[in-house]
Amino acid sequence: MLKIEKLTKKFGGLAAVNDVSTVIEEGKINAIIGPNGAGKTTFFNLISSMHKPTSGTITFNGQDVTSLRPDQVAKLGIARTFQSTSLFDKATVLDNLIVGHRLRTHSGLWDVLRGSSRLREEERVCREKARDALDFVGLSPIAHRLAGDISQEERKRVAFALALATDPKLLLLDEPAGGVNPEETEGLAQLIRKFVQHGMTVALIEHKMAMIMSLADKILVLSYGEKIAEGTPDAIRRNPAVIDAYLGSEHAEV
Template sequence: MLEIRHLTKRFGGLAAVNDVSATVERGRINAIIGPNGAGKTTFFNLISGVHRPTSGSISFEGQDVTHLRSDQVARLGISRTFQTTTLFDMATVLDNLIVGHRLRTRSGLVDVLFNSRRLREEERTCREKAREALDFVGLSHIAHRLAGDISQEERKRVAFALALSTDPRLVLLDEPAGGVNPDETQGLADLIRKMVASGLTVCLIEHKMDMIMSLADKIMVLNYGEKIAEGSPAEIRANPAVIDAYLGSEHAEV
């Protein structure tokens, strides 16, 4: 679904991502792990159009997206979440999500000034998409609460819903379980499985190894911006380079 070839991003003399080639497989849960500073979030930023690569290429469903802007990448069907979930805290949860589907609308200033039929129809569609996304992540009951009043775990689910409201085919999740307890982590893992079961493809960055090892179909490991391993969870657990660089002996296959 996604093919990355020799991707490199330099910031001055620092190679945050260095000659990385990888694939994201359709309909599966793909994971990226590695120490802090390994280049994982930069890698996501390159895929989603936040940064332009220094060299290399990114192809999504056969189309070159290497130099597209973030909004163009999103329209093609790649959505993402961020490590920190930033919401409009003084707006309701539902109103936060209505923003997500706006990238699929065509109304402009003239439509707003004249309250056109197209504007009204698109607003109705955006609201429906927001409600569907909230229902999918199990948060319909907080639709009208202020975003500033919800829990950290609920904010994580709202971030999932915001990504889903853009009608994606590939969802990039950056540390989706950061800052939540073990029970909540399991709930988010179940939600990720639900997303894939519904036809989506997921690629996630995560530091919680128990979650990753039980969830991912394929794992890529980055260290100092370079890919040092790629394979199944069992292969990654048994890889000496990964154990030495990141996992430690407690996660090694015995």
């Protein structure tokens, strides 16, 4: 689905991502792990076109997307979440989600001024998509609560729903279980599996190794911006370079 070839991003003299090649496999859960500062979020920023690479190429479903704008990449079907979930706290959860499907609408200023039938129809579709996304992530009961009044775990689910409302093919999830307790983490892991069961592909960055080892089909390991290993969870947990750089010996038998 997504092919990364010799991807490099330099900030001054620092290579945050250095000559990384990999494939995000369709219909699977692909994990990216590594110590803090390994280049994981920069890697996601390159895929979603928030940063442009210094060199290398990114191909999505056969199309070179390396030089596209973020909105163009999103329209092709790549959606992402962030480590910190930023919402419009004074708006309802549902209203926060309506903006997600705006990516797929075509109404302009003239439609707004005229109150056109196209605008009304697109408003209806956006609300429908928002409600469907809320139902998918299990948050329909809090649709009309203010976003500023919901829990951290609920904010994570709203972020998932916002990405879902864009009609994605590939979901990039940056630390989706950050800041939530073990029971909530398991619930989010089940939701990530549900995405794949419904035809989406997932790539996620996460530090919770028990979650990753039970969830991922494939793991890419970065250290100081470079790929040091790639493979199944079983292969990664036994890889001496990964144990030395990140996991520690206690994970070798996880």
